[in-house]
Amino acid sequence: QVTLKESGPGLVKPTQTLTLTCTFSGFSLTTTGTRVSWIRQPPGKALEWVARIDWDDDKFYNTPLRTRLTISKDTSKNQVFLTMTNMDPVDTGTYYCAHHGNFRDLRAFDIWGQGTMVTVSS
């Protein structure tokens, strides 16, 4: 059974760096074809894909956010990390990590974590 759970600081100040952790079970990020993404959702607004990391350590970022993001993994601990620099109040929202399903284009998110709320405020 695939599960994912996000964790983070909850509250960060403007200009600070945010680090989120996604701890997962039921799959390995060393298995060919496995991918994990981060997706965020401001309060009352739509979903926005943020970043993706693949089993072979390929990394992909949302273009407008690219300069602020770093995604990484620790396969021995079954964890994926997201770092976002220079946080701003507009970055406030729920951040989800999600497993990519083994479907044709490998881009559908078949299992989601419960999400972690991040508030950016001084």
Place this chain on the structure above:
Amino acid sequence: QSVLMQPPSVSGAPGQRVTISCTGGSSNIGAGYDVHWYQQLPGTAPKLLIYTNNNRPSGVPDRFSGSKSGTSASLAITGLQAEDEADYYCQSYDDALSGSVFGGGTKLTVL
């Protein structure tokens, strides 16, 4: 503004059929990329509802179906039930942005 356009809201009475459209362009749906649909119940994480245009994951009722044509896709829900009241999102891939993109979401109200 989202790359994929959805109506902000739709509604229907119990037992009725509703459809939710997802309109893209030549760099995403029109380029042949698959469309996926998610259901987000209030206060919960999104759940995969339809993958690869018209496939249901195990456990999703056959009242839910998807289709894709040209630069658009649609989600149809038949036999509407109160528990279907949720936000629905479409998702695809965009060449120009080199990443996954979501629609703006559609709130379904069961009257």
